[in-house]
Amino acid sequence: MDALVAQLQMQYRNYTASLYQQGFLDDQFTELKKLQDDASPDFVAEVLSLFFEDCVKLIGNMARALDQTGTVDFSQVGASVHQLKGSSSSVGAKRVKGLCVTFKEYCEANNYEGCVRCLQQIDIEYKALKTKLQDMFNLEKQIVQAGGKVPQVDN
Amino acid sequence: MARDGGVSCLRSSEMMSVGIGKMESPPLELDEVHVLAVDDSLVDRIVIERLLRITSCKVTAVDSGWRALEFLGLDNEKASAELDRLKVDLIITDYCMPGMTGYELLKKIKESSSFRQVPVVIMSSENVLTRIDRCLEEGAEDFLLKPVKLADVKRLRSYLTRDVKLSNANKRKLLEHSVPIQTSLPPPSSPDSSDSSRPLTNSPESSDSSPPLSPVEIFSSPLSSPIDDEDDDVLPSSPESSPTPEESPVRRQKMGSPGLLD
Numbered sequence: 001m002d003a004l005v006a007q008l009q010m011q012y013r014n015y016t017a018s019l020y021q022q023g024f025l026d027d028q029f030t031e032l033k034k035l036q037d038d039a040s041p042d043f044v045a046e047v048l049s050l051f052f053e054d055c056v057k058l059i060g061n062m063a064r065a066l067d068q069t070g071t072v073d074f075s076q077v078g079a080s081v082h083q084l085k086g087s088s089s090s091v092g093a094k095r096v097k098g099l100c101v102t103f104k105e106y107c108e109a110n111n112y113e114g115c116v117r118c119l120q121q122i123d124i125e126y127k128a129l130k131t132k133l134q135d136m137f138n139l140e141k142q143i144v145q146a147g148g149k150v151p152q153v154d155n
Numbered sequence: 156m157a158r159d160g161g162v163s164c165l166r167s168s169e170m171m172s173v174g175i176g177k178m179e180s181p182p183l184e185l186d187e188v189h190v191l192a193v194d195d196s197l198v199d200r201i202v203i204e205r206l207l208r209i210t211s212c213k214v215t216a217v218d219s220g221w222r223a224l225e226f227l228g229l230d231n232e233k234a235s236a237e238l239d240r241l242k243v244d245l246i247i248t249d250y251c252m253p254g255m256t257g258y259e260l261l262k263k264i265k266e267s268s269s270f271r272q273v274p275v276v277i278m279s280s281e282n283v284l285t286r287i288d289r290c291l292e293e294g295a296e297d298f299l300l301k302p303v304k305l306a307d308v309k310r311l312r313s314y315l316t317r318d319v320k321l322s323n324a325n326k327r328k329l330l331e332h333s334v335p336i337q338t339s340l341p342p343p344s345s346p347d348s349s350d351s352s353r354p355l356t357n358s359p360e361s362s363d364s365s366p367p368l369s370p371v372e373i374f375s376s377p378l379s380s381p382i383d384d385e386d387d388d389v390l391p392s393s394p395e396s397s398p399t400p401e402e403s404p405v406r407r408q409k410m411g412s413p414g415l416l417d
Contacts, residue, residue, distance in 0.1 A: 028302045035205045035305070043205060051198050082251070086280050087198040090302045 005148030012139040016153040019136065024129055029092025030154045045137050051091045055126040058084045062119050066112070077115060078107035084122070095125050188315055192216040193223045193248035193260065194278070199301070203247065203278075206308040212245075220255030220263075223248070229267050243273050245315055247299075250279035250286065258290055265294045276311060278303055 019025045029044075036043040061080040066072055085100035099122045106114030140150045190212045194200045200216045207214045217223050224230040227241060246264060250257040257277050265271045274296035279286065287298045296314075299307050 028304075031302070031304045032202070035202075035209055040205070047198060047201055050201060054196075054198055079253075083196060086251075086301065087196055089280060090196070090199050090202050092302075 005146045008143045009151050023094050026092045026094040052130050054087050074107045074110045187213050188244045189213045190245045191243050195252045210312045220260035245274050247276040250277050
């Protein structure tokens with residue numbers, strides 16, 4: 001069992017480290033992990049789950065706002081981008097947040113093509129993060145099931 | 156809400172929840188710190204709530220300035236004199252919110268007789284100096300740059316606890332970790348930090364002199380503690396979001412205001 005645990009732990013460490021290295025996650029994700037304990041073992045997963053729901057909702061808003069036949073209300077788009085920027089920042093979703101920054105600039109410049117591009121990228125990006133995190137949480141579960149402890153991995 | 160406007164419900168431990176939207180009020184012990192958190196983002200509300208709970212605060216989280224006023228009983232004109240004070244030790248609010256901004260909420264709180272002495276902390280994702288100044292001038296206790304971290308909340312907690320009960324020794328210890336101190340401050344006339352009973356009038360004239368504050372601990376300890384040079388920067392460019400140095404004395408005075416020392 002120990003060999004399995006050790007192997008899983010190593011896999012977990014490498015995988016998590018790569019998420020930071022590749023810019024999927026930043027410091028704030030590490031901060032969230034500090035808030036998790038034995039009494040709230042799923043805190044991070046729960047918050048991220050709420051975040052992904054937020055993504056769906058806000059991206060939907062942005063898409064609808066950009067889909068006007070006629071004039072687009074860029075401030076409306078921008079409002080949703082601002083919200084997504086906030087929540088992505090709060091959970092450490094670095095790439096999503098970065099895209100929101102760019103997106104916001106396009107909104108302010110009333111740049112329709114830029115906005116549409118960003119919207120597409122954000123959609124791809126949050127889904128990619130979701131998949132990666134699911135894999136990460138699965139590894140955690142496997143470690144625990146194998147009788148081990150989830151190692152601490154800061155970026 | 157209870158019949159008289161919802162205030163008394165929080166003093167009774169049998170009132171587990173207040174039916175204001177999706178808000179729940181935890182049963183309160185009188186010496187526990189109760190924080191009202193205001194943020195329109197669900198994700199941020201969950202995070203700030205957890206940050207506060209982990210630092211042993213009771214938390215009531217609401218999603219708008221209006222809900223906050225409703226909770227505080229400030230949402231209607233008739234302020235009943237019989238209403239017992241709701242026990243709120245700190246209000247922490249997001250700046251950018253639809254409807255009522257955190258700044259507007261801050262103003263309303265500072266205009267109210269029952270809650271003007273409750274410290275209000277503003278959170279914002281944007282590090283805009285004019286915004287920060289405006290909030291501090293309006294009476295905000297502190298300004299936190301989002302994303303909020305555990306260290307930020309711990310710092311808030313430490314200056315809150317200082318105002319609740321406390322012996323001089325504990326106050327001194329907590330002070331070392333709270334407000335950023337100027338390295339340029341002249342040393343107090345009483346270098347011995349145990350000499351806390353020295354009246355303030357003996358302290359050198361500095362921007363930190365604040366007669367209404369009782370303990371000289373304000374002066375006695377900080378200079379011996381490691382001082383973060385970053386705090387000398389005028390612009391709070393670091394995520395620590397220290398207020399501008401000129402604001403520190405204002406903040407300290409506010410923290411020592413009588414109402415908080417109940």
